[in-house]
Amino acid sequence: EAQVTQNPRYLITVTGKKLTVTCSQNMNHEYMSWYRQDPGLGLRQIYYSMNVEVTDKGDVPEGYKVSRKEKRNFPLILESPSPNQTSLYFCASSWTGFQPQHFGDGTRLSIL
Amino acid sequence: AQKITQTQPGMFVQEKEAVTLDCTYDTSDPSYGLFWYKQPSSGEMIFLIYQGSYDQQNATEGRYSLNFQKARKSANLVISASQLGDSAMYFCAMREEETSGSRLTFGEGTQLTVNP
Numbered sequence: 256e257a258q259v260t261q262n263p264r265y266l267i268t269v270t271g272k273k274l275t276v277t278c279s280q281n282m283n284h285e286y287m288s289w290y291r292q293d294p295g296l297g298l299r300q301i302y303y304s305m306n307v308e309v310t311d312k313g314d315v316p317e318g319y320k321v322s323r324k325e326k327r328n329f330p331l332i333l334e335s336p337s338p339n340q341t342s343l344y345f346c347a348s349s350w351t352g353f354q355p356q357h358f359g360d361g362t363r364l365s366i367l
Numbered sequence: 368a369q370k371i372t373q374t375q376p377g378m379f380v381q382e383k384e385a386v387t388l389d390c391t392y393d394t395s396d397p398s399y400g401l402f403w404y405k406q407p408s409s410g411e412m413i414f415l416i417y418q419g420s421y422d423q424q425n426a427t428e429g430r431y432s433l434n435f436q437k438a439r440k441s442a443n444l445v446i447s448a449s450q451l452g453d454s455a456m457y458f459c460a461m462r463e464e465e466t467s468g469s470r471l472t473f474g475e476g477t478q479l480t481v482n483p
Contacts, residue, residue, distance in 0.1 A: 286469060288469075290473075295475060297371075297474055297475040298412075298458065298460075300470055300472070303469055303470065303471075305469055311470075313470055314470065314472070343410070345412060347412070351469075352469030353400050356471070357414075358404075358411060358412035360411055361410050
């Protein structure tokens with residue numbers, strides 16, 4: 256089954272404690288992306304990757320890091336999380352940036 | 368300036384009726400794509416329909432159609448014969464090929480409620 260898998264689905268943690276949200280896709284897609292969703296703001300793109308070792312900033316990259324060492328994986332790293340990063344996070348993938356994206360089920364992060 | 372504007376925070380429609388969800392966009396890029404996604408209360412994002420800026424005809428996918436008016440920079444989603452399962456948040460999104468590369472910009476969404 257074609258899918259984008261995010262882990263964890265839910266996480267409550269404290270300010271400053273480094274965390275990683277994993278994202279994996281099994282469709283051999285070249286394009287992967289991370290979004291955060293906040294009430295009244297829709298989805299905002301954090302980072303995206305056109306292919307292995309190729310990443311670029313989206314609209315709200317501050318406080319986040321990503322890496323794309325393998326085609327299937329695109330982890331999101333919060334080196335020093337802060338409460339304003341409490342949000343619902345989505346990973347997505349597609350063949351190219353112009354193709355419709357398949358979304359993961361989301362990760363709800365709460366930073367206390 | 369907002370690149371994607373969805374002016375209807377909430378919409379209500381009677382079951383079996385048609386409903387139009389508005390989306391206007393702002394770009395000077397000649398090549399762009401417009402997407403609509405549905406987000407039910409369960410939270411997942413579901414792709415509905417896509418329209419390319421060079422497409423000659425309006426996109427259709429089953430009960431979904433896109434009323435694309437390029438000169439007015441609008442890409443409204445039309446849902447025909449609404450069903451209770453259509454109750455969800457709907458997002459319009461745009462990708463500009465030259466201006467923003469592969470970045471995808473979403474609107475704030477419209478919450479659609481279908482009444483029985």
